[in-house]
Amino acid sequence: MSNQNWTQNNIPNLNGKVIVITGANSGLGFETATTVAEKGATVVMTARNTTKGQRAFDEIMEAYPNATLDLMTLDVGDLSSVRAFADAFKAKYNRLDVLLNNAGVMAIPRQETADGFEMQLGVNHLGHFALTGLLLDVIVNTPNARIHNVSSSANYMGTINFDDLMGEQEYSRWGAYGQSKLANIFFTFELQKRLSEAGYDTMVNSSHPGLVMSNLQANSVEQSGTGMEAIMYRIIGPLMAQNIEMGILPMLYGMTAVDAKGGVFYGPRTFNLRGYPAEKKTNEEAYDADKLRRFFDESEKLTGITYNLGERATV
Numbered sequence: 001m002s003n004q005n006w007t008q009n010n011i012p013n014l015n016g017k018v019i020v021i022t023g024a025n026s027g028l029g030f031e032t033a034t035t036v037a038e039k040g041a042t043v044v045m046t047a048r049n050t051t052k053g054q055r056a057f058d059e060i061m062e063a064y065p066n067a068t069l070d071l072m073t074l075d076v077g078d079l080s081s082v083r084a085f086a087d088a089f090k091a092k093y094n095r096l097d098v099l100l101n102n103a104g105v106m107a108i109p110r111q112e113t114a115d116g117f118e119m120q121l122g123v124n125h126l127g128h129f130a131l132t133g134l135l136l137d138v139i140v141n142t143p144n145a146r147i148h149n150v151s152s153s154a155n156y157m158g159t160i161n162f163d164d165l166m167g168e169q170e171y172s173r174w175g176a177y178g179q180s181k182l183a184n185i186f187f188t189f190e191l192q193k194r195l196s197e198a199g200y201d202t203m204v205n206s207s208h209p210g211l212v213m214s215n216l217q218a219n220s221v222e223q224s225g226t227g228m229e230a231i232m233y234r235i236i237g238p239l240m241a242q243n244i245e246m247g248i249l250p251m252l253y254g255m256t257a258v259d260a261k262g263g264v265f266y267g268p269r270t271f272n273l274r275g276y277p278a279e280k281k282t283n284e285e286a287y288d289a290d291k292l293r294r295f296f297d298e299s300e301k302l303t304g305i306t307y308n309l310g311e312r313a314t315v
Contacts (some may be wrong), residue, residue, distance in 0.1 A: 005276045006249065006253055006257060006276055006277055007249065007276070008035055008245070008249075008252065010257065011035070011036070011039050011252060011256045011257075012039075012256060012258060013039065013040055014036055014039040014040045014041035014097075014256065015040035015041075016040075016042075017040075017041045017042065017097040017098065018041070018042045018044065018093055018095050018096050018097050018098075018142075019036050019041045019042070019043050019044065019097060019098040019099075019100065019255075020044045020046065020089070020096060020098070020099050020100065020135075021033050021036075021043065021044070021045055021046065021100045021102055022046050022074060022076055022100065022101055022102050022103035022128065022131070023046070023047070023048075023076075023102045023103025023104065024043070024045035024046055024047060024053070024056060024102075025045065025047040025049070025052045025053045025055070025056035026052065026056065027244070028102060028150065028209055028244065028247060028248050028251065029045075029100070029102045029103065030056050030059075030060075031244050031245065031247075031248045032100065032102070032248050032251060032252060032255075033045050033056070033060060033069075034060050034063065034064075035248065035252060036098075036252075036255075036256070037060055037064055037067040037068070037069060038063075038064050038067070039256075040068075041068070041097075041098075042068040042069075042070065043060075043067070043068065043069050043070070044070045044072055044089065044093075045057060045060075045069060045070065045071050045072070046071075046072050046073070046074035046085065046103075047071065047073065047074070048073070048074065048075040048076075048077075048103075050071075050073055053071050053073070054071060057069055057071045070092075072085060072088060072089065073085070074131075075114075075127075076103050076123050076127030076128055076131060077113040077114060077119065077122055077123045077127055078113060078114040078115065078127075079114070079115050079127070079130055079303060079304075080114070081114075082127055082130045082131050082134065083130075083134065085131070086131065086134035086135055089135065089138075090135075090138060093138070094138065095138065095141075095142040095145075096135055096138045096139050096142055096145060097142055097144075097145050097146070098145065098146045098147075098148065098255050098256070099131075099132060099135060099139060099145075099146070099147045099148070100148050100150070100251065100255060101128035101131070101132065101147070101148065101149045101150060101184070102150045102251070103123065103127075103128075104123060104124045104150065104180075105119060105120055105123050105124065106120075106152075106154075106177050107120075107173040107174050107176075107177045108120065108173060108223045109173060109223060110167055110171045110173075110176070112166075113126075113127075116166075117166060117302065118165070118166040118167045118168075118171075118176060120176045120177050120179075120180040121165060121166065121167075121176065121179060121180045121183060123180075124177075124180035124181065124183065124184065125180050125183035125184060125187065125299070126299060126302055126303055128149065128184075128187075129187055129299045129303055129305065130303040130304075130305045132147055132187075132191070133300075133303070133305035133306070133307050134305060136307065139202055140195070140200050140202050143201065144201055144202075144203070145202050145203070146202070146203045146204070146205070146254070146255055146256075146260075147188075147191065147202065147203070147204045147205075148204075148205055148206065148207065148251055148254045148255045149184040149185070149187060149188045149204070149205075149206045150184065150206070150207060150208070150209075150251055151181045151182075151184040151185050151188075151206045151207065151208045151265070151282075152177075152181040152208045152209075153208050153210070153211075153267070153272055153273075154174070154177050154178045154181045155178065155181040155182040155184070155185050155208070155282055155283045155286075156178075156282075156283050157174070157175075157178045158175075158177075158178030158179045158180070158181055158182030158183075158283060158285075159175075159178070159179060159182065159283075159285060160179060160182060160183065160186065160285065160291060160295055161179060162294065162295075162298070165179075165298070181208075182282075182283050182285060182286065183295065183299075184206055185206050185265060185282045185283070185286045186285075186286055186291070186292050186295045186296070187295075187296070187299070188204050188205060188206040188263070188265070189263055189286055189292055190292040190293060190295070190296040191204045191296070191307075192204040192205075192262045192263035193263065193292075194296075194307065194309050195262075195309065196262070196263075197309075198309040198310065200309075202262075203260070203261070203262035204262050204263065205254040205260060205261065205262055205263065205264050205265070205266065206254065206264075206265050206266070206282075207250035207251045207253070207254050207265065207266040207267060207277070208250065208265075208266075208267045208272075208280075209247035209248065209250060209251065209267075209268070210242055210246070210247060210250075210267060210268035210272060210273045210274050210275070211242065211273050211274065242268065242273070242274035242275070246268070246274065246275070246276075247268075249268075249276060249277045250266040250267050250268065250277040251266075252277075253266055253277040254266050254277075257277075261279075264279055265279070265280050265281070265282045265286075266278065266279060266280060267280040
């Protein structure tokens with residue numbers, strides 16, 4: 001990746017492209033939805049809460065009256081909702097140029113999803129794994145489609161704990177978050193490998209936004225009642241965080257840039273905290289081929305969604 005300072009101005013025209021964004025009603029998802037809508041994409045905004053989703057939808061339409069938006073309900077923490085969304089999407093659309101797996105929760109006390117998964121792994125990874133698998137036939141039949149998984153710098157402190165994936169034996173809010181964000185990268189690398197080996201031109205990449213203050217921190221503090229963390233965010237936010245327009249650049253780059261690559265992790269250039277998008281190394285664990293394969297297989301078992309990637313028929 002060259003050293004140019006890539007920004008929203010470098011996004012190509014997105015007319016005719018269909019982009020699905022999970023968690024599009026707030027934070028990074030909302031900002032990204034606004035940006036790609038302005039560039040002409042048909043944006044399918046998904047939200048768990050329809051009221052919040054409608055508010056976000058109205059806000060974008062007010063700013064860009066010519067935007068093409070579609071608001072659909074999706075709770076990635078519930079596999080029945082994921083299946084219903086996939087069916088509803090396929091009934092309306094026959095192409096999917098970009099799937100942005102963005103919705104997430106961060107550092108919350110231990111809870112379980114509707115399917116009995118630990119909430120952070122369930123929402124941040126397993127729900128998106130299932131969603132991607134269910135939409136894959138549409139994705140691979142869309143030329144040069146992309147799948148982008150939003151991770152976090154917390155991947156560096158994560159580890160995939162195969163013996164206690166759901167944190168039933170011991171649970172730490174931040175440990176579970178780190179695991180779920182490393183899971184995003186495991187999924188990215190392994191899916192790209194499988195797609196490439198089967199001959200598909202679909203690109204899968206991942207990114208993290210650096211330090212951006214969003215509703216994730218507020219939600220984490222509120223659910224955990226951690227006064228110390230709240231104080232810490234108030235102090236480091238103004239000193240080290242970058243604004244959300246900069247924070248979404250790594251994901252926009254992976255989703256739309258002409259020279260973006262598959263199987264790559266993007267982040268802010270300067271100390272992984274702030275700056276323009278650049279290629280980054282991930283947690284060492286993500287370069288272990290056996291672990292990647294094992295975790296992908298485990299994700300298939302847990303979600304009941306199997307990725308059938310036969311060799312692509314060449315015409």
